[in-house]
Amino acid sequence: METTTTEKKYTFKDFTSDQEVRWCPGCDDYVILRSMQKALPEMGVKKEDVVFISGIGCSSRFPYYMSTYGMHTIHGRAPGIASGVKMANPNLSVWIMTGDGDSMAIGGNHFIHLLRRNIDLNMVMFNNEIYGLTKGQFSPTSLIGQKTKSSPYGNTQPPFSPGELALGANARFFARITGNNPKDMAQIFIDAHKFKGTSLIEVLQNCVIFNDGCFDEVTDKEVKEDMQIFLEHGKPMIFGKNKDKGLVLNKLKLEVVTIGENGVTQEDILVHNAKEEDKTLHQMLVRLEYPLATGIIRSFADVTLEEREDALTAEVKANSKFKKTDDLFFSGETYEVK
Amino acid sequence: MITTKTILQPEVLEAVVVRFVGDSGDGMQLTGTQFTDTSAMFGNDIATFPNYPSEIRAPQGSLYGVSGFQVHIGSVEVSTPGDNVDLLVAMNPAALKTNLYAVKPGHTIIVDTDSFTKKNLDKAEYKTNPLEDGSLENYRVIQVDMTTMTKEALKGVEGLDNKAITRSKNMFSLGMVYWMYDRSLEHTIDFFNKKFKTKPSLIEANTKVLNAGYYFAETLELIPNAYSISPAKMTPGTYRIIGGNTATAWGLLAASEKSGLELFLGSYPITPATDILHELVKHKHFGVKAFQAEDEIAGVTSAIGAAFAGDLAITTTSGPGLALKGEAIGLAMMVELPLVIINVQRGGPSTGLPTKTEQSDLLQAMYGRNGESPVIVIAASTPANCFNFAYEAARLALEHMTPVILLTDGYIANGSAPWKVRSIADMPEIKNHKVTEVKENWSPYDRDEKTLARNWAVPGTPGLEHRIGGLEKDSVTGNISYEPINHEKMTHIRAEKVRLVENNIPELKTEFADSGDLLVIGWGGTYGSLHSAVKQISDEGYKNIGFAHFNYINPMPKNTEEILSKYKKIIVCELNAGQFVSILKTRFSKFEFSQHNKIQGLPFSNDELIQQFKLLV
Ligand SMILES: Cc1ncc(C[n+]2csc(CCOP(=O)(O)OP(=O)(O)O)c2C)c(N)n1
Ligand code: SF4
Ligand SMILES: [Mg+2]
Numbered sequence: 018m019e020t021t022t023t024e025k026k027y028t029f030k031d032f033t034s035d036q037e038v039r040w041c042p043g044c045d046d047y048v049i050l051r052s053m054q055k056a057l058p059e060m061g062v063k064k065e066d067v068v069f070i071s072g073i074g075c076s077s078r079f080p081y082y083m084s085t086y087g088m089h090t091i092h093g094r095a096p097g098i099a100s101g102v103k104m105a106n107p108n109l110s111v112w113i114m115t116g117d118g119d120s121m122a123i124g125g126n127h128f129i130h131l132l133r134r135n136i137d138l139n140m141v142m143f144n145n146e147i148y149g150l151t152k153g154q155f156s157p158t159s160l161i162g163q164k165t166k167s168s169p170y171g172n173t174q175p176p177f178s179p180g181e182l183a184l185g186a187n188a189r190f191f192a193r194i195t196g197n198n199p200k201d202m203a204q205i206f207i208d209a210h211k212f213k214g215t216s217l218i219e220v221l222q223n224c225v226i227f228n229d230g231c232f233d234e235v236t237d238k239e240v241k242e243d244m245q246i247f248l249e250h251g252k253p254m255i256f257g258k259n260k261d262k263g264l265v266l267n268k269l270k271l272e273v274v275t276i277g278e279n280g281v282t283q284e285d286i287l288v289h290n291a292k293e294e295d296k297t298l299h300q301m302l303v304r305l306e307y308p309l310a311t312g313i314i315r316s317f318a319d320v321t322l323e324e325r326e327d328a329l330t331a332e333v334k335a336n337s338k339f340k341k342t343d344d345l346f347f348s349g350e351t352y353e354v355k
Numbered sequence: 356m357i358t359t360k361t362i363l364q365p366e367v368l369e370a371v372v373v374r375f376v377g378d379s380g381d382g383m384q385l386t387g388t389q390f391t392d393t394s395a396m397f398g399n400d401i402a403t404f405p406n407y408p409s410e411i412r413a414p415q416g417s418l419y420g421v422s423g424f425q426v427h428i429g430s431v432e433v434s435t436p437g438d439n440v441d442l443l444v445a446m447n448p449a450a451l452k453t454n455l456y457a458v459k460p461g462h463t464i465i466v467d468t469d470s471f472t473k474k475n476l477d478k479a480e481y482k483t484n485p486l487e488d489g490s491l492e493n494y495r496v497i498q499v500d501m502t503t504m505t506k507e508a509l510k511g512v513e514g515l516d517n518k519a520i521t522r523s524k525n526m527f528s529l530g531m532v533y534w535m536y537d538r539s540l541e542h543t544i545d546f547f548n549k550k551f552k553t554k555p556s557l558i559e560a561n562t563k564v565l566n567a568g569y570y571f572a573e574t575l576e577l578i579p580n581a582y583s584i585s586p587a588k589m590t591p592g593t594y595r596i597i598g599g600n601t602a603t604a605w606g607l608l609a610a611s612e613k614s615g616l617e618l619f620l621g622s623y624p625i626t627p628a629t630d631i632l633h634e635l636v637k638h639k640h641f642g643v644k645a646f647q648a649e650d651e652i653a654g655v656t657s658a659i660g661a662a663f664a665g666d667l668a669i670t671t672t673s674g675p676g677l678a679l680k681g682e683a684i685g686l687a688m689m690v691e692l693p694l695v696i697i698n699v700q701r702g703g704p705s706t707g708l709p710t711k712t713e714q715s716d717l718l719q720a721m722y723g724r725n726g727e728s729p730v731i732v733i734a735a736s737t738p739a740n741c742f743n744f745a746y747e748a749a750r751l752a753l754e755h756m757t758p759v760i761l762l763t764d765g766y767i768a769n770g771s772a773p774w775k776v777r778s779i780a781d782m783p784e785i786k787n788h789k790v791t792e793v794k795e796n797w798s799p800y801d802r803d804e805k806t807l808a809r810n811w812a813v814p815g816t817p818g819l820e821h822r823i824g825g826l827e828k829d830s831v832t833g834n835i836s837y838e839p840i841n842h843e844k845m846t847h848i849r850a851e852k853v854r855l856v857e858n859n860i861p862e863l864k865t866e867f868a869d870s871g872d873l874l875v876i877g878w879g880g881t882y883g884s885l886h887s888a889v890k891q892i893s894d895e896g897y898k899n900i901g902f903a904h905f906n907y908i909n910p911m912p913k914n915t916e917e918i919l920s921k922y923k924k925i926i927v928c929e930l931n932a933g934q935f936v937s938i939l940k941t942r943f944s945k946f947e948f949s950q951h952n953k954i955q956g957l958p959f960s961n962d963e964l965i966q967q968f969k970l971l972v
Contacts, residue, residue: 034822036834065817070660073825080822081835086814088663089824090656091686097621097653101660101668102814104644105619109664109814127656130649330639337640342608345638346776351595352396354586 027058032067034084040075045196045222046143050082052199053112053141056206057085062110070099072124074116074150076143076222093124096131096140103138107323110210111138118148121157121177129186132215136322139209139216144179145224146231153227165227179219180303184296184315190216191303192313195236196223201247201312208313214321235309248302248312250291253283256308263287271301273308291316368584370429372437373532375525376454377446378415379408379422382525386444387424389529393542395596395773398586399428402738402883403596403771404436407710416470416478421450428536430585434737434883436770438960442535444528446470446501448479455491463495465528469502499571501527508567514556523564530568536584540565593776599738599768600627603697603761604634606745607669608641609777613746614753614785616667620645621657623676626709627765628699631671651676655683655696662692663823665789665813667749671697674716675706677760678723684758685724688849690823691800691809693752693759693787697745700764700880702956711956712766714879715931720760721909721938727846729853731759732909736882738767739774744906746782753787755856756808762908764880764930766958787811793818800833806859807852854910863903863912865921871899872972874922876948878905878935881959885928888964897972908935911942919946924971926951928959 032054040046057067067085071077073092080087086109090098095113103111113131120128120142131140147165148154154167158179162171183191190212194202202220209216221232235244246256246264254264261276263286274281290298291313299315339345373390375383384405395401406423413420427437439459445451447470458464471486485491486498505524509515526543533540544562551557597605611618620643622632636645644666648654655670662668672680677698687694700716702708720732731751735744741763748761788803790810799821800809812819821833829836830844865874867889877885882904889902903918905911919925926949927936936950951967953959 063817065820066815068664068814069822080824083822084820086820087822087824088660088690089822089826090659091682091825094652094656094683097648097656098660098663100646100653101619101621101657101662102664103660104646104657105617105661105664105666105668106813106815126649127653130653326644330642333639334642339638339640341779342605342612342641343778343780345608346595346605346778347593349595350392351593351776354398354589354591354594 025063027064029054029058031064032057032084034082036081038082039078041226043225044075045145045220045224046076046079048196048199049141049143049202049220049222050079052202053083053206055199056203056210059203059207060110060210062210066108067110067112068099068102069112069114070095070102071114072116072119074119074143074148075224076114076116076149077119079114093119093122094127095119096124096127099138100131100134100136103136104323104326107137113138113140115140115142116149116156117142117144117146117158117179118156121179121182125157129182132183132186132188132217134322135187135189135214135319137213137215139206139218141206141218141220142179143222144219145222145228146176147224147228149224149227178303180314181300183217184300184303188217188315189214189317189319190313191219191299191315192216193219193221193309193311195221195232195241195245195311197236198311205313208316212316212318214319244308245311246308248289248291248310248314250289250313250316253286253288255283255286262308271305293317294319368441369431370427370433370437371441371536371584372425372427372439373442373444374423374425374440374454374457375444375528376421376423376450377525378450379413379420380415380522381422381446382522383422383424383446386525386529387426389543389546390532390538391426391596391771393533393538394426394428394536395594396542397538398589399430399584400433400587400589401596401771401773402427402433402436404766405769414478416447416449416475418449418453418479421453423450423454428584430587432587434887435958438962442532444532446525446528448475448481448485451485452479452481458494460493461495463497464491465497465499465531467501467524467528468498469500499527499531504567504571505564508563509560512556512560512563515560519557519560523561526561526564527568527571530565530570531572533565534569534572540569589773590775594773595776596771597739597742597774598630598771599735599741599763600630600699601634602739602741602774603735603745603763603768604631606742607635607667607695607749608638608643609742609779609782610746610749610785611641611643611667612779613782614667614749614787616665616753616787618643618669619658619661619666620669620671621648621654621661622646622671623648623651623654625651625673625676627701627768628671628673628676628697630768631697631699651679652683655680655694658694659683659687659692662687662694663690663814665811667695667753668693669695669697669749671699673699673701673709674703674719677716677719681723682725684730684760685726685728686825687758688724688728688730689825691756693756693811695745695748695752696758696760697748698760698762699768700762708956710765712764712880712958713930713954713956714762714764714881715934715954716762717878717908717931717934718937720762727850729850729909731755731757731853731856732762733759733907734762734879734905735767736879736904736906738770738772741767742774742777750783750785751856751859753785754808754859755806755852756788756811757852762879767880789813790819791816798831798833799823800828800830806855807848857910857913860907860910860912862914863905863918865918866902867893868899868901870921871901872923873900873968874919874925875900875902875968876905876925876927876935876939877902878908878929881928881930884959884961884964888959888961888968891961892965892968897968900968900972905935908938916943919943924949926967926971928952928964928967930954930958
């Protein structure tokens with residue numbers, strides 16, 4: 018999203034509040050906080066125009082640690098509050114900070130409607146596949162069989178994939194990033210800010226206390242390059258330590274191939290088009306288990322709710338005979354009592 | 356064609372109650388509205404109430420598909436739509452059957468005999484035809500072949516199908532009623548000309564049928580034209596007929612303009628509150644931002660967001676929706692943002708009686724949140740003063756930085772009455788607590804000494820960046836604090852803040868006896884019923900009865916105790932099981948309170964109230 022820009026040069030310190038950060042040591046939430054504080058000075062937005070709105074959860078403590086405007090609200094309801102802030106003042110850069118439970122369990126209804134409407138704001142979902150704040154119950158993204166405080170014998174409820182849910186709700190911007198990749202995360206925050214419309218960023222966030230290591234298979238230093246593909250618009254879908262693996266379409270499925278084997282060349286590899294309206298391929302990428310797709314998967318510029326509303330308002334204003342409430346109150350069927 | 360069973364002596368009346376009833380498709384709302392507007396322009400005082408079936412398209416002729424519109428017109432002050440009916444216009448057997456109970460014995464019923472077919476009588480579950488079996492002997496029944504005569508009147512009018520012809524028979528009945536009450540047809544003919552601008556055949560048809568009904572009534576000298584009702588004595592000025600929900604919406608528009616703040620509405624449709632949303636969405640020309648959210652929670656939370664960002668923020672709903680909003684209203688109270696919550700009460704609990712009226716959300720409004728969570732609660736008492744109290748809700752929210760719940764109800768929301776149009780220039784000032792100046796050691800919880808309202812720094816203001824939230828905060832810095840003593844202190848501050856509102860509201864007034872044997876107490880939408888009952892009993896010679904009606908419930912007017920102490924007995928009348936009286940009993944425990952309660956989805960009737968009052972004096 019784009020707002021009034023500033024001449025003033027900020028550093029990350031300008032966005033750090035005086036509040037003591039209370040997350041567990043080693044929690045990925047620190048990485049997200051730092052990345053945001055580093056990204057904000059690059060966005061060119063005035064500090065007073067930035068607003069963080071959160072629900073409830075470990076992740077939702079976020080606004081207290083920023084020195085911008087912010088509100089820590091109630092569980093699951095940040096999308097409503099953030100939408101109200103943005104509709105009241107479209108000049109603001111509005112950020113929803115939320116957890117997997119906050120956004121998709123109690124707030125699931127608001128989540129899908131937010132994405133459907135396409136208001137120009139951003140949502141960062143801290144997905145740790147667990148309820149952190151309430152000390153370790155399964156969440157809507159916990160895996161089947163996962164043992165948690167509320168599923169001691171294993172979780173029996175199949176999970177959502179946030180990306181699939183989001184695209185199903187017609188998200189125009191969806192990005193995924195791992196909690197141990199601050200550099201790309203910061204850039205994605207900047208891109209989300211620039212994007213006009215609702216941007217959703219899913220961060221695979223390790224909770225060291227209640228679900229430690231749940232993303233190790235894809236985030237471990239040793240394996241991450243082989244297990245993740247970092248997508249960039251206009252670039253071929255290549256990954257792997259040796260940059261020799263790529264994605265091709267085989268019938269109706271994405272398939273991993275090795276460049277140089279079986280006659281596969283770089284030209285055969287799919288080129289990522291995040292900006293296309295058709296989301297078929299984006300959906301396939303979101304669903305892909307190996308490699309895990311990260312980066313900006315979809316970034317389709319669509320008309321925003323505000324643009325539609327503004328156009329209507331301008332039209333109604335131009336054609337209306339009512340400029341003041343007196344014009345309305347004294348119009349039409351009035352009569353005089355003498 | 357016409358039979359009159361009991362002929363009434365012509366009389367000059369101070370007020371009459373007319374009820375138009377028919378099938379949903381018979382156009383009774385329109386007929387009633389036309390009669391209302393014409394009478395208002397003639398100078399009568401007015402109160403109306405529509406009665407729709409809950410099904411949108413109920414089967415034709417069925418008992419539950421009957422739609423009605425009642426209007427009370429008077430040369431004297433009229434404060435309710437009236438209990439019993441002087442004239443019933445019934446377009447079919449089902450309409451007659453479901454409304455006969457309301458007709459005063461000896462009074463007039465006009466029926467369309469053409470609709471009293473075997474099929475329609477069966478649908479209305481009549482074993483024999485009431486027009487023939489003598490069961491209406493105690494009424495003056497005017498039997499008119501209305502459908503036939505409408506068709507005749509329309510012979511030769513081009514471009515009408517059968518449906519259009521039968522649909523205009525309501526204008527025949529309206530024409531008759533106009534003649535009976537000596538009203539001019541002019542306003543309604545103007546209305547046709549505007550409404551059917553592009554369909555000249557409909558203008559011609561409706562005008563012809565209206566005239567036909569009028570002249571038919573004139574020709575039949577059997578109808579005495581003696582119901583002349585002179586204009587009422589009303590304060591001079593410009594008036595219009597306004598419905599309660601429209602008045603509420605307009606009060607908010609006025610508050611927005613006066614305060615200089617943009618209006619934001621977050622809402623989700625629910626009967627009987629939806630018309631406020633319908634009205635506000637029309638007014639984009641005033642910059643109104645009306646947002647239909649995905650549910651009530653999103654409705655209120657979007658409003659809280661808008662309040663944080665500096666708008667005049669409103670959410671509208673009815674009982675079940677208020678229940679959903681509870682947690683968020685608690686947040687607004689905790690972060691001390693101005694927010695207006697309008698609850699148009701309906702019959703509860705649960706889905707209850709969605710289209711009926713009740714006052715049973717009072718305790719929900721007072722206490723329906725977790726923790727110690729006081730908010731301002733006020734109530735409108737007539738269709739027209741919904742305007743004032745919507746305005747007042749906005750004023751108090753902004754001046755005290757707190758949520759305000761405004762209670763109206765289905766009865767006043769759907770009713771209509773003359774409203775003396777208010778110009779924005781004559782409305783009271785509305786202050787707010789916005790700040791832009793950067794001071795050292797500034798905190799968002801710095802408070803105004805007199806009101807304890809905190810200051811309101813909105814996003815976009817440089818130097819005043821801050822975080823607020825639902826966690827308890829330190830009374831000085833506003834930072835999160837779990838300190839036991841601080842929590843108790845903050846709880847008291849929030850309560851005190853609401854209590855101090857008593858300095859910013861008018862005193863409680865009494866009507867009729869200002870001291871004496873009995874004080875009748877009411878609140879909210881029952882004002883009209885209670886006022887007219889106390890007036891009647893006082894006119895009968897009971898000069899020792901006073902009446903006090905509450906619009907301010909939390910906090911109550913400062914002089915409440917003083918007023919209570921001036922009477923020997925007190926009776927509190929409510930359309931619930933005794934909610935307000937329970938608050939009064941706790942607050943003013945030294946007084947004894949009798950109570951009169953009704954939980955039928957209906958307003959009080961004059962008779963039941965007078966009977967109650969007489970038992971006490
Ligand atoms: C209405 C309500 N219900 C339940 C809770 C308790 N609660 C607080 S946070 C939370 C779950 C948080 O999980 P998630 O959104 O994944 O955030 P995380 O702590 O993992 O960052 C729950 C159940 C609450 N605060 N409010
Ligand atoms: S409980 Fe988990 S998510 Fe919450 S702060 Fe600790 S490590 Fe982070
Ligand atoms: Mg979580």
